[in-house]
Each structure stands twice: as C-alpha cells, then as structure tokens.
Amino acid sequence: MSTAPTGRTGAPSVSVVICVYTEDRWGDILAAVASVLDQSYPALETLLVVDHNPALLRRLAKAYGDDGAGAGARPVRVLANAGPRGLSAGRNTGLAASAGEVIAFLDDDAVAERDWLLHFAEGYADPRVMAVGGRTQPVWASRRRPAWFPEEFDWVVGCTYRGLPPGKTVVRNVLGGNASFRRSALEAVGGFASGIGRDGHRLPLGCEETELCIRLTRAVPEALLLIDDRSVIHHRVPAARERFGYFRDRAYAEGLSKALVTHSVGARAGLESERRYTTRVLPAGVARGVRDALLGRPGGAGRAGAIVAGLAATTAGYALGVWRARRDGGRFAVADVPASSAGEGAAA
Template identity: 45%
Template structure:
C-alpha cells in the first residue's frame, strides 16, 4: 500500500440498490464500505422504488442512512436522491454488486489534496461468475462496468468517471443540475452514460477543474454469467450507441465524443491486430476477441447514427408541425 497524505474531509458513501436478487452482493458492498481504513462519515443506501426491499435494508443496516428514492426510477434519480441525503464534503459512489478494497476511500480521496481536483474515480476489476470468456476483449470491459484497456494506468486526468467507483466534491453539485434521469440504467435495460453526461457538463461548467483516474482506488465488480454472453455484449453496445447519441445532443458532439474518438481510432484497431496475432501464436480466443471488437464497434456506431438521425428528424418535424397548427388556428 502506498503512503497517503491525510484527507481532512467528511466522506459520504452512496450505494443505490433496486432488487433483492443481488442481496448477497449488496451485503458485501455495504460491509466493505463500513470496513474502510479511512472510515466514512456516512453510508447512504438508496432503495430504488422497492418498498419491501427498503424495509429489509433498513432492518439489516441500522447504522446506515437508508432512504427510499422519491425521484425518477433509475441510477440517475437514485444517485440524485443520495446526493440530496448525504452530508459529506466528498461523495463517493459504489455499485450494489461491487466490493471495495479496505483502502478504497483512502486512495480515492488522496488526489483531493489538490484543490483543483473536483472528481476522482478508480479501478474496477471484474469478478466473473462463470469465468472470463476467452473471446471477451479487455477493450470492452466497460460493457460490464469495469476498467477497460486504454484507460490510464497511473494517476491521470479523465473526461468522465465510471459510476461503479467514482467520487466528487460536494460543490460539484452546487451550480449544475445533478444526474439526468432519462438516460441511465432503469427497467432492466442496459442503458448508461448518465455519469458520462454529468461529468462532461461538470467539465464544461468548471474547465479549470480536474477529474482524475486513481488506479490504486480499487473495487471488484460482480459480473453475472448472463453478462458474459456475446448477445449481451451486442445488446450493451447497441444501447451505448443510443446513449452516446443522447449525450452528444445534450452536451455537443465535440465534448460528447472526445474520448471515444481516440479509443475508436487507436485502442480498438490495436486490439483487433493483437487478437489476430494472438491467434497466430496459438491462442484460440484471439480471433474471437478481434471479432468481438469489430462487432461491438459496428453495433454501437450503427445505433449511434440511427439515433442521431431520428433525433434530427424529430427536431425538424416538430417546428413544422407547430407552424401548421399556428396557421390553422
């Protein structure tokens, strides 16, 4: 463990949960939040529109601040509920199926010694329930909510953080709206990018501030067998393309796709070539990884372009319809 400078701040940990099907992992997540070498000031558990689960959580964790989400269902609304409830100077977010390492908060908060740092995220390592598929490329670990190949391996600025393991100063929420509730995970659909859109808006509002990736701040994220399927990768990539199109509409294409351009033009081609080379060296999973990269990229691109076209048509048709109605009146 590296030596850390003391952080003189109150830290609230926010965990959103919505189903008792993940209870075993949720318990471990909460226990790991309480077992930190840098103890949290507060652990906020947001139960997302599930009254029976709310009662169970409140009974199981009396030391936590357990609240029901009264905002829109989904990760964005639940996170906003957690922000409204939390009283810490630093707000750290942990998924309900992730286990934080004991020094997670200490490592996560160390970069805040720099007053220009407004957000910090860390490493998310997968725990494969059924074992890692040989065909699953590390460049696409974002599909299962984990750190992916191409991200910095040392402390470095990032455009956006990943929701499973992220934190912000309290003042990050003072002058901008919180997380959008119309593009996040809800109703079982693998839609994301609510934290991406928030981070981009935060960067636009405070261009002099930094969001940092701090690799030693580690959590381990459970990946169920159902998400280790090729069909899930394609589905997730489809919804990612759709989500990125919405983000680009909200914050502009330049900022909305800045990180994706480098990943698409540099990291992914390298991954395809690496997979093919691995295949020539006898790694049977290598060609599968190359195929997954090409398929995932094509699926996301197709979905992105289709959604952008649909949004453009709607924006064109709406004024025309309004003009016709005004003329008729």
C-alpha cells in the same frame, strides 16, 4: 465505528451512496456495505437508496437497524428513491440526503478494497480536483474471463477497460460505479441527468456520468477530473453478462446513450475520448486477436471478431440515437443538488 476520518488535517468527509433495486442481489448488497464499513479511511455515512422496491426497502431498513434514531447515529441509512425509477434519480436522492464534502458511488454488486476511500480523499488535496474515479476489476461468474471477451470492451460489464491510462491521471470523465465528486461542484452544476442512463427498461443504457462530467468541466473550466487506479473495487459479472447477446445489446445501448450526450454537449466534447479509442485502441486490439489466432492461442479470433461486432453495434445505436434526438429533441432532466442538509432526507 468511527463516523469521520481522524488524524488527517483538512481531510474531506465522504458520504458513500449505493443504489439498489432487487432482492436478487441481497448477498451482494451486504458485501458492498461491509466493504465500505471496513475502510481504512472511514466514511461519514453510507446511504442505501432503494429504487421503487418497498419489500427491499423494508428488509434493508430492518437489517441495518432503522430504529428512528437521528441520521448521525447510524453508519448506514436506508432511503427510498425520491425521483423516477432509474439509477440517475437514485444517485440524486443519495446526493440530496448526504452530508459529506465528497460523495462517493459504489455499485451494489461490487466490493471495495480497504484503501478505496483513502485514495479518493487524497485526490481532493488539490482544490482544483472535482472528481476522482478508480479502477474496477471484473469478477467473472465462471471464475475466468471468457476467451472471446476482449479487455477493450470491459466497460460493457462496468469495469476498467484496456485503453484507459494507468496510474493517477486526468481524464474527461470517471466511471459511475466507482467514482466520487466534490459536493460543491455538484451543487454548482446539478446532479445526474434522468433520461440517459439505466431506468429499469430492457436495454442496459449508460453514459449519465459522462454527461455530468462534461457539464461540470464546462461550468468550471479549471476543474480536474482524475482516475487513481489505486482505488480498486471488484465488480461481479453474472453469467448472463458473459454471453455475447448481452455484449451486443450493451454496446448497442451505449451508442444510443452516447447520442443523447452528444446532442446535449456537442460531438466534439461528447466523442473526444471515443475518437482515440476507436482509431487506436480498437485496431490494436483486433491486431492482437489476429496475431493470437495465427499463433494458435485460444480466443484470438473470437476477440478480434467481438471488437469488430461491438464497434458495429455501438455505431448502429449511435446512428439511431442521433436520428431520434433530432426528431424528438433529445431532452432529459438535470436535478438540482441542494446544499448539504446534514442528513435531512427521506430516510426509510
């Protein structure tokens, strides 16, 4: 396999980071890696960062031929999370060990389409572009979207939601499970903040990529952050996440996380996109649900009710999070990103 893009003058080298934590997703992990290795625009390297799971670390190292060769000799490298438990520290471990000019992130239960990295790389032809995200489509365990589940809340299951602009467009922040960043930008502003996103606790927290993107554009005012919906991944949604209980808990946790972000960057920046979402996108979604219910279409009333319940849960989480941040200071840690070490790192 080629280890670097060829035939494209000035094209950036891309390292792909996939953070993993459980052997329960073994098949998903192998599928995610296989989709990266099959890209039309070859990745420089694929880094699997294992989050404090020695058994999974050993199993993956064996599966991908950890023979002690140099990093450049292996298209897939297996690393142990060098920081505290959680997604942010895992991503920062991958950043520190990577060598690419662009660092792309893929969820461990997602499969990228063949031109995923190609469209990411094309975005960086403009030197002002510091991040490029893509479109994430849900793959429901039940093989079809639950009738009550509103597309406006697909972010609950880590997917692109109704309300995001289509095509290739400038955004405030990219979504972390399908995103890429210019390394030089992260070296300037630091990596993902620990203490905001998922860390192995019960609540499915998030927003670490939102905080990073806002921090980046504040440090580099001319920076452009893009979403290109041609960069597509397919994200598996397990049966447990098709239930209303998870929907409610994830919305509540989003409010908690959003409160930390606004405590750090201010409500104006932290809620800029959310204002349009809550005042335009969600009311339109409720109206569609009510209309569908009146027309006798399945799930209309459920979708309208879920939008109202999801917004209420998010608001409750946000209110509690604001109170906690004021009481406790809302502190979290931002990791430094070292200059590319050409693969030096904690390889398994």
